[in-house]
Amino acid sequence: MTVVVTGAAGFIGYHVCRALLDRGGDVVGVDQDVAGSRLKSGRLGELGEPKGWRFIDGDITQLATVERLLADFGEVATVVHLAAQPGVRLSLERPIETTTTNVVGQVAVFEAVRRSPASPHVVYASSSSVYGNDSPLPLSERQERHRPASLYGLTKLADELIAAHYADAWGVQSTGLRFFTVYGPWGRPDMAPWLFASAMLAGRPIRVFNHGRHERDFTYIDDIVAGVLAAIDRASAHEAGGVRHAIYNLGGSRRVPLLAFIAELERATGAKALIEFAPMQTGDVRATEADIERARRDLGFQPKVSLAEGLARFVAWLGEYERRA
Ligand code: NAD
8 A cells, every 4th residue: 555745755754754765655646846856856766766756746726636646656544745835934935925835735735635426534744833822832732713823823723623623524534633843864954053163153143033032842854754754554443433534743842942952952963053033023923832641642642752862863964964065
């Protein structure tokens, strides 16, 4: 049985594909504009050409593209939908593109799944950004009313509603995973771990918003991958139990003050941070911390990698990557 992974050349998608291939599965990855990106082509290069791996360059906002993915590669058991325009800042700069990719993309995936005779289970990426600044900590899936602080968070909340609709109206089974600030090797250059580490190693200053008073729940990539694999594997148990759509927080379940995070990064890089404080930015939330009880209970999710260990691994990888540039 095949797993289709969208956003396969992205940070989380690459790691998920690698883990699925390592355990001997058939994986069809889809992503777009790979050739023009050193990072995306580097990730796919790392995957190599193992048995069971196929890659398609295509746009998942096009229904016909997703339908072909589900029809052309044997019986698809699961679609792991990770392709998105991620990040709060990007959604401020490119609101239309963010909405098209994240919302139209979600509808295209669910519509193609609904039409597919194999009825695959969908595991899709949501985000801690669905919680807004008025959500009590730790952030819990039991909270019912949401007011995201960013357009990005709003598109992710819309994705959850789309999944719930396809479950109710068409019986499409899915699992939404709210990821909390994921970091690690082959990560994203627009996120704090990379931005800060890269600047610190080059002796450049870093801009720290909200005057350093942000707090974040950081999650190491291997822990996220374990959660995604568990969601894939638990799908049939959900189905047997009559669960059509479930949502889980996947986070490290620790709230780390940003200045403590920077101090940890100083230890990992051996470089001093030159901090420039700046005001709170539109779209940001002040603090995140995941309540992971539900994921622990249903998925056996248990984050294992400490921030110190995770940052050490990330910085070692970043040094290599930048040296090869
Ligand atoms: P990423 O940008 O590294 O990966 C996303 C991938 O999707 C990219 O490779 C991009 O090329 C691809 N993509 C975008 N539009 C596409 C389209 N129309 N057709 C095909 N491919 C397309 O981001 P990531 O950090 O790996 O995020 C993966 C998912 O997890 C996203 O849905 C994101 O919103 C979500 N998420 C990530 C984090 C995090 O901390 N990294 C936190 C919360 C949620």
